Amino acid sequence: MEYFLELSSSGLVRGSIYALIALGYTMVYGIIQLINFAHGEIYMIGAFVALIVSGVLTIYGFSGVSILILAALIAAIYAAAYGYTLEKIAYRPLRNAPRLSPLISAIGMSLFLQNYVLLAQTPDFLRFPALIPDFEFMEPIAHIMGSAELVILVTSAISMVGLTVLIKYTRIGKAMRATQQDMVMARLVGVNVDNVISVTFIIGSVLAAIGGVLVGSYIGQINFYIGFMAGVKAFTAAVLGGIGNVPGAVLGALVLGLTEAYAAGYISSAYEDVFAFGVLVLILILRPSGLLGKAVKQKV
Amino acid sequence: MLELRNVDTYYGNIQALKGISIDVNEGEIVTLIGANGAGKSTTLMTVCGVTPPRSGEVYFMGTPIHQMPTEKIVALGLVQVPEGRRIFPTMSVLENLEMGTFLRRDKNDIQKDIDYVFDLFPILAQRRSQMGGTLSGGEQQMLAISRALMARPRLLLLDEPSLGLAPLIIKQIFEIIKKINQEQKTTVFLVEQNANQALKLADRGYVMENGHITLTDTAENLLDNEQVKSAYLGL
Numbered sequence: 001m002e003y004f005l006e007l008s009s010s011g012l013v014r015g016s017i018y019a020l021i022a023l024g025y026t027m028v029y030g031i032i033q034l035i036n037f038a039h040g041e042i043y044m045i046g047a048f049v050a051l052i053v054s055g056v057l058t059i060y061g062f063s064g065v066s067i068l069i070l071a072a073l074i075a076a077i078y079a080a081a082y083g084y085t086l087e088k089i090a091y092r093p094l095r096n097a098p099r100l101s102p103l104i105s106a107i108g109m110s111l112f113l114q115n116y117v118l119l120a121q122t123p124d125f126l127r128f129p130a131l132i133p134d135f136e137f138m139e140p141i142a143h144i145m146g147s148a149e150l151v152i153l154v155t156s157a158i159s160m161v162g163l164t165v166l167i168k169y170t171r172i173g174k175a176m177r178a179t180q181q182d183m184v185m186a187r188l189v190g191v192n193v194d195n196v197i198s199v200t201f202i203i204g205s206v207l208a209a210i211g212g213v214l215v216g217s218y219i220g221q222i223n224f225y226i227g228f229m230a231g232v233k234a235f236t237a238a239v240l241g242g243i244g245n246v247p248g249a250v251l252g253a254l255v256l257g258l259t260e261a262y263a264a265g266y267i268s269s270a271y272e273d274v275f276a277f278g279v280l281v282l283i284l285i286l287r288p289s290g291l292l293g294k295a296v297k298q299k300v
Numbered sequence: 301m302l303e304l305r306n307v308d309t310y311y312g313n314i315q316a317l318k319g320i321s322i323d324v325n326e327g328e329i330v331t332l333i334g335a336n337g338a339g340k341s342t343t344l345m346t347v348c349g350v351t352p353p354r355s356g357e358v359y360f361m362g363t364p365i366h367q368m369p370t371e372k373i374v375a376l377g378l379v380q381v382p383e384g385r386r387i388f389p390t391m392s393v394l395e396n397l398e399m400g401t402f403l404r405r406d407k408n409d410i411q412k413d414i415d416y417v418f419d420l421f422p423i424l425a426q427r428r429s430q431m432g433g434t435l436s437g438g439e440q441q442m443l444a445i446s447r448a449l450m451a452r453p454r455l456l457l458l459d460e461p462s463l464g465l466a467p468l469i470i471k472q473i474f475e476i477i478k479k480i481n482q483e484q485k486t487t488v489f490l491v492e493q494n495a496n497q498a499l500k501l502a503d504r505g506y507v508m509e510n511g512h513i514t515l516t517d518t519a520e521n522l523l524d525n526e527q528v529k530s531a532y533l534g535l
Contacts, residue, residue, distance in 0.1 A: 181389055
């Protein structure tokens with residue numbers, strides 16, 4: 001039983017990280033039907049910025065939680081700038097191009113950003129400081145769920161609730177939903193669609209950067225390539241949940257994280273990816289539009 | 301109020317509007333009739349800046365709008381009810397109405413306007429929490445008109461409000477359009493294939509064929525015009 005709980009907790013942690021990244025994929029897809037393959041790289045850049053910031057802050061004598069918060073904040077700002085710029089230079093000029101063109105542009109940006117970090121930083125793994133402190137009150141259950149796991153779960157949960165509230169109740173959230181449902185009509189009620197798309201990229205990038213900081217601190221090392229695998233997994237989660245559907249991305253991510261954790265724990269960690277993608281294949285066969293995705297109706 | 305001067309609009313290499321000129325004066329109901337594919341909807345989309353003209357000018361209340369982005373044009377009070385209604389399908393009726401107020405600053409009067417459109421179309425009040433996509437065609441058309449009214453338009457552009465609706469509903473909608481024009485002093489530019497109904501409602505009309513304006517006159521004269529009779533009224 002305890003082993004099961006331990007696996008569940010680690011599965012939820014993975015799942016919530018995937019969810020933070022998957023939200024960016026699914027929101028962007030929902031609005032402009034583009035798979036932003038460079039999204040994983042934003043997550044990686046977030047982790048690198050946090051590493052650099054935490055190094056600098058350590059030199060200046062900051063400690064523990066204050067470093068974590070400041071590093072996450074600055075990483076989020078950088079990631080937002082990257083996300084905004086990415087859309088502006090790589091996707092916006094291709095807005096009316098055939099669908100394959102922005103996709104290729106996305107893959108190009110992904111490779112570019114990876115190699116840029118590779119050259120500007122290092123091809124090696126870098127040690128990432130454990131920024132999340134150990135809480136005393138977690139000690140009795142530390143073998144099931146540690147402080148770092150708790151912080152990851154709580155931070156992700158707050159981010160997702162925040163996003164839901166933003167989409168449901170704020171002016172920009174309503175503009176995002178309107179744009180997603182009918183871009184021409186959104187323009188006709190006065191929504192500046194270009195701004196909405198920029199904001200969508202910014203929000204997705206901020207969430208990914210938060211994920212990057214949390215994972216760096218949790219795993220303890222990062223390199224230029226971590227965005228690729230995380231991106232593929234998060235993309236899988238988004239498809240699993242029904243691409244374009246925000247609650248679906250979270251659900252898909254949790255299903256994926258738990259599947260991986262159980263497969264690694266009960267079978268072999270060598271097979272976790274096999275099971276993760278196996279679940280994807282299964283769901284795509286049984287429910288091609290994803291867990292919460294709606295089959296697209298063509299109304300005549 | 302609205303002036304189009306020698307407007308040319310293209311989709312890629314295909315020219316949809318060929319040098320059209322249209323005037324709509326304040327307080328009027330003006331209709332644009334023509335067959336499928338004549339360029340009627342394109343005319344409205346060009347006015348709204350969704351498919352901007354390649355050449356020619358469009359003025360609204362004296363302001364040149366042919367190079368303005370759509371949201372700025374809408375902010376001037378030029379509001380379109382597009383063809384096919386384009387209701388936001390997974391927003392409730394109330395949320396759809398709220399989207400109509402997206403650019404309004406006077407948030408206090410919104411409730412009053414919601415009451416007004418619910419008074420025009422009582423069925424919408426009953427359906428207020430229902431998703432837009434689940435409404436019937438007629439209800440969606442009512443909602444689309446209401447959503448446009450929520451923006452407090454000076455000029456209301458209507459694109460085939462009768463499309464696909466039962467005759468009784470069409471009659472009701474045309475009566476409401478008349479009412480909006482008289483009570484709210486809203487100028488109306490109505491695009492229709494249903495030439496008979498449209499000309500009965502309108503003060504003046506334009507006839508469009510293959511991207512050209514071929515005829516313009518008062519609605520009465522157009523109803524009597526032999527050419528219009530045979531081509532559009534089936535007489």
